[in-house]
Amino acid sequence: MMSRAVDVDAEGFMTDATQWDRDVAAAIAAEAGISPLTDRHWQVVEFMRERYLESGSAPSIRTLGKASGVPIKELYELFPKGPAKLAAKIAGIPKPRGCI
Amino acid sequence: MKRIVIIGGGTGGTIVANRLRRETAVEELHLTVVDRDDLHVYQPGLLFVPFGLEEPEDIVRPRHSQLHEGIEFIEADVDLVDSERSAVRLTDGRELPYDALIVASGAALLYEETEGLRGPGWGESVFSFYTVEDATALRDALADFDRGHLVVDLVDMPIKCPVAPLEFCFLVDWFLRERGVRDAVEITLATPLDAAFTKPVAAERLGGMLTGRGIGLETEFATGRVDGAERKLISWDEREIPFDLAVVVPIHGGAPFIERSPGLGEELGFVDVDIHTLRAKAAPNVFAIGDAASLPTSKAGSATHFEAETLCANVERVLGGEEPEGTYDGHVNCFIESGFHKALLIDFNYEVEPLPGRYPEPHVGPLALLGESRLNHLGKLAFQPLYWHVLLPGRDIPGVG
The missing domain is CATH 3.50.50.60 (FAD/NAD(P)-binding domain)
Structure with a gap:
């Protein structure tokens, strides 16, 4: 993989979604200890990206559980600790705000 | 017509x-x-x-x-x-x-979306306070509670009045101190968020208030199920929090x-x-x-x-x-009860974070934003008559809005 610079915030979330591609996603995932990304990982990552580009905000864990086709239990197995946060990071979108 | x-x-x-x-x-x-x-x-x-x-x-x-x-x-x-x-x-x-x-x-309060929440232990060691019935049952349980681990658990956002679990922590700390049993009770706030509150500046201030009162904070705890028989909360990633009394804010929809x-x-x-x-x-x-x-x-x-x-x-x-x-x-503001007859006030919208200051007039007040004061507490208690007689009739509240 070629090395390439992308813009991230203090917590490592990409700030420019247009710099993202599947190689960038795989590199971020590997850095977080997830390698390789399986089809189930991609299903979640692509769902997050589509939702973000459509609505302007990252979906929460409950939305993922209800609408991504991957149940919450499995989300925690695929993306340990915080699935919504980690999947957002890999999807190259800002951190889910977790509502207010 | x-x-x-x-x-x-x-x-x-x-x-x-x-x-x-x-x-x-x-x-x-x-x-x-x-x-x-x-x-x-x-x-x-x-x-x-x-x-x-x-x-x-x-x-x-x-x-x-x-x-x-x-x-x-x-x-x-x-x-x-x-x-x-x-x-x-x-x-x-x-x-x-x-x-x-x-x-x-x-x-709507979706108790059934959390496995075991209203199962064994509900009304005995597991409570909530978002309805009149739930709050009343909790009052009766708290009256006798004098030792053990009290856990306030927020299952997931969004919830009504997102500061209420924090306020509950501050008030129960005060309540137990008044009764002279605070030393025998451990208090923990469990939240799926990565801090005490969603907005960073307020989260830091409020997190500091928890620490100052000896209240534990368990972050990124996404409650998967409640085991009332064994008296423990279990997260989706299999972390466990044992409790003697759990106060759970259910999922909203x-x-x-x-x-x-x-x-x-x-x-x-x-x-x-x-x-x-x-x-x-x-x-x-x-x-x-x-x-x-x-x-x-x-x-x-x-x-x-x-x-x-x-x-x-x-x-x-x-x-x-x-x-x-x-x-x-996105404008919203709220009084946050902090116990000991004090409260603080926060004010924010879609773009602007809650910041320290005075409300409604900058630098003048009279209410201190993000600072505890007795006046803020009186503001919260005094609000009920305003709610029925000014807010619901759809009139403007002097100085607010």
């Missing part, structure tokens, strides 16, 4: 109905409010019930009495909204056709009819709306306000109060054949 139907006779529905009634003649506009019961709860009062600071019967009044003359009140369950035909269908078969619909049905109404809600059952105009994406003559709307601001009465102005103007515009205007900016 135009017809407006409002689903929900709580804070938002009542303010909007009264405002619209005052602004439009009876012969020009028929206004109907429909709700499944006739009990209007002053919800900020629920936080005080467990500590005996507020009596359950003092925070409930009939919904119909809060509505001005010339507003029809129907007590019935809504089956669904047929936005193509512009009609609300009730479960008893009646239909309410409308020219404009306002969904103000609040948030939209009212059930929203899910049955084609195109009306998003996944969590809240009405999908434009965040500035409050118009539903489902249809040009449907709007939502308050907790029922999928707005990225707090589900709180103050947000609802600020939304009402935008909503009423836009409903009138749409009925007059004009386009709505995007004037709501």
